[in-house]
Amino acid sequence: xxxxxxxxxxxxxxxxxxxxxxxxxxxxxxxxxxxxxxxxxxxxxxxxxxxxxxxxxxxxxxxxxxxxxxxxxxxxxxxxxxxxxxxxxxxxxxxxxxxxxxxxxxxxxxxxxxxxxxxxxxxxxxxxxxxxxxxxxxxxxxxxxxxxxxxxxxxxxxxxxxxxxxxxxxxxxxxxxxxxxxxxxxxxxxxxxxxxxxxxxxxxxxxxxxxxxxxxxxxxxxxxxxxxxxxxxxxxxxxxxxxxxxxxxxxxxxxxxxxxxxxxxxxxxxxxxxxxxxxxxxxxxxxxxxxxxxxxxxxxxxxxxxxxxxxxxxxxxxxxxxxxxxxxxxxxxxxxxxxxxxxxxxxxxxxxxxxxxxxxxxxxxxxxxxxxxxxxxxxxxxxxxxxxxxxxxxxxxxxxxxxxxxxxxxxxxxxxxxxxxxxxxxxxxxxxxxxx
Numbered sequence: 338x339x340x341x342x343x344x345x346x347x348x349x350x351x352x353x354x355x356x357x358x359x360x361x362x363x364x365x366x367x368x369x370x371x372x373x374x375x376x377x378x379x380x381x382x383x384x385x386x387x388x389x390x391x392x393x394x395x396x397x398x399x400x401x402x403x404x405x406x407x408x409x410x411x412x413x414x415x416x417x418x419x420x421x422x423x424x425x426x427x428x429x430x431x432x433x434x435x436x437x438x439x440x441x442x443x444x445x446x447x448x449x450x451x452x453x454x455x456x457x458x459x460x461x462x463x464x465x466x467x468x469x470x471x472x473x474x475x476x477x478x479x480x481x482x483x484x485x486x487x488x489x490x491x492x493x494x495x496x497x498x499x500x501x502x503x504x505x506x507x508x509x510x511x512x513x514x515x516x517x518x519x520x521x522x523x524x525x526x527x528x529x530x531x532x533x534x535x536x537x538x539x540x541x542x543x544x545x546x547x548x549x550x551x552x553x554x555x556x557x558x559x560x561x562x563x564x565x566x567x568x569x570x571x572x573x574x575x576x577x578x579x580x581x582x583x584x585x586x587x588x589x590x591x592x593x594x595x596x597x598x599x600x601x602x603x604x605x606x607x608x609x610x611x612x613x614x615x616x617x618x619x620x621x622x623x624x625x626x627x628x629x630x631x632x633x634x635x636x637x638x639x640x641x642x643x644x645x646x647x648x649x650x651x652x653x654x655x656x657x658x659x660x661x662x663x664x665x666x667x668x669x670x671x672x673x674x675x676x677x678x679x680x681x682x683x684x685x686x687x688x689x690x691x692x693x694x695x696x697x698x699x700x701x702x703x704x705x706x707x708x709x710x711x712x713x714x715x716x717x718x719x720x721x722x723x724x725x726x727x728x729x730x731x732x733x734x735x736x737x738x739x740x741x742x743x744x745x746x747x748x749x750x751x752x753x754x755x756x757x758x759x760x761x762x763x764x765x766x767x768x769x770x771x772x773x
Contacts, residue, residue, distance in 0.1 A: 395422065397763040398457045398471040398503060400450075400494075404478030404548065406433040409453040410759040411460040421533065421577040427754055428460040436490050437478035443489040450497050457503065471503040472766050474513040477549040477592070481631060487512065504770075515587025517762070519545065519552030520572060523583060524761030526674050529751035533576065540581075542673040544737075544745065545758075546730070548594035553737060554585040555668050562667045570663070576768060584665060591661065593678040596729050597722060598630055599657045600650075601637060616640055618649035619725035621713035626721060637721075639713075647710035650728045657729075664738035675745040676756055682726055683747055685719070694748040700741040702731040 395416050401408040411428035432449045439446040454471075461469055473494050479487045491510050498505040523543040527533040532540045542555030557563050563571055566584055573582045590596075595605065601615040613635045620639035628635050643649065680694070686705050689695035706727035709718055718724070734743075748756055 396461045396469040399759045399763045400473035401759050402436045402475040404435050430456045435478045440486040443493045466502040473510045515550045518758050519554040519585045521758035521761035523554040542671050544675040546678040547592045549592040550587050550589045551591050552587045559667050647707050654728050654732045662736040666738050673745050680747045698744050699734045
């Protein structure tokens with residue numbers, strides 16, 4: 338009788354062990370895994386808040402429609418109840434050409450916009466598509482188009498945005514004002530440097546030199562600057578529950594490409610059957626070549642040898658800039674970041690590395706201009722316009738009121754985020770939504 342009882346006991350114990358093993362294995366399979374960063378983000382660079390629920394995030398989609406291409410920025414912000422949001426992630430994609438290339442056939446721009454909208458869909462959870470704003474702001478390329486052509490292009494984009502699952506309003510598609518471009522870039526830089534998060538934080542100034550316009554934006558610390566500046570140079574706005582007052586202005590027509598045309602002796606959108614030959618003292622005396630600007634191909638030539646190239650070019654540039662720029666002396670003691678062609682020409686000179694950036698002084702541009710211009714005949718630079726561009730930049734900075742020793746920070750990215758106006762414009766737009 339003992340053996341059957343013993344066998345029964347072993348059978349019960351065996352069944353119990355089998356059940357426990359099943360439960361353990363089932364729990365291990367069904368238990369949620371601990372958070373792991375996506376494979377393309379290393380644990381060291383993981384952004385704070387990646388494991389937070391989607392409800393604590395806000396997304397924004399900004400299309401930057403420039404003259405050479407259209408770029409999409411998909412921003413993911415970690416929202417804080419009492420603090421400024423944190424940028425959790427940015428998805429970026431660019432396509433060419435720019436919208437203005439389709440001016441004569443607006444329908445053709447649709448494919449590129451649809452392609453970029455798909456990037457947004459794949460980057461944002463479907464559950465928040467309907468509360469995620471989608472915005473397109475066009476810059477220099479569309480500003481230069483005749484009004485009707487620009488309108489037809491923007492209408493095509495507006496229709497696509499309305500058909501998309503994202504939040505689109507009447508003001509979601511527009512041509513960006515130059516001053517707003519400067520303010521948005523200032524917001525971007527000061528957000529990325531951490532200077533925008535408190536009322537008492539010192540902010541940095543911003544200089545941007547584009548192709549058609551140039552912007553300067555900074556926050557005045559002296560009441561005299563506000564009182565003595567033209568009324569439309571001073572703007573106030575609220576960001577993250579703090580009111581910011583900035584000195585800002587966009588000088589249309591003083592971007593590097595527009596200024597280059599003026600220094601060469603041309604006029605914007607002028608040749609319709611007229612002469613497209615331009616002769617300038619800023620080019621090597623023996624130089625002859627072609628240059629395309631605003632869909633017009635110019636023949637450009639250097640003047641015959643006369644007075645030194647640097648001096649002749651300096652005189653020409655000073656005449657082009659005469660009384661077109663205002664000085665604001667207070668900014669001489671403030672930290673400034675400089676972008677776009679300020680950065681590109683410093684790279685051309687080898688003063689900074691293309692990917693790392695660095696610093697440059699006004700005197701560096703001046704000394705480089707003298708060196709490049711004086712050696713045009715002996716050592717032609719890779720770009721025949723480098724002498725002209727450097728002379729223009731050096732004179733522009735002095736006309737803006739910067740002393741020769743003033744140093745600028747040059748950066749394409751800060752904390753791996755592009756230093757364009759797109760991030761600041763997205764913040765500004767989200768703030769405007771909260772006001773409605």
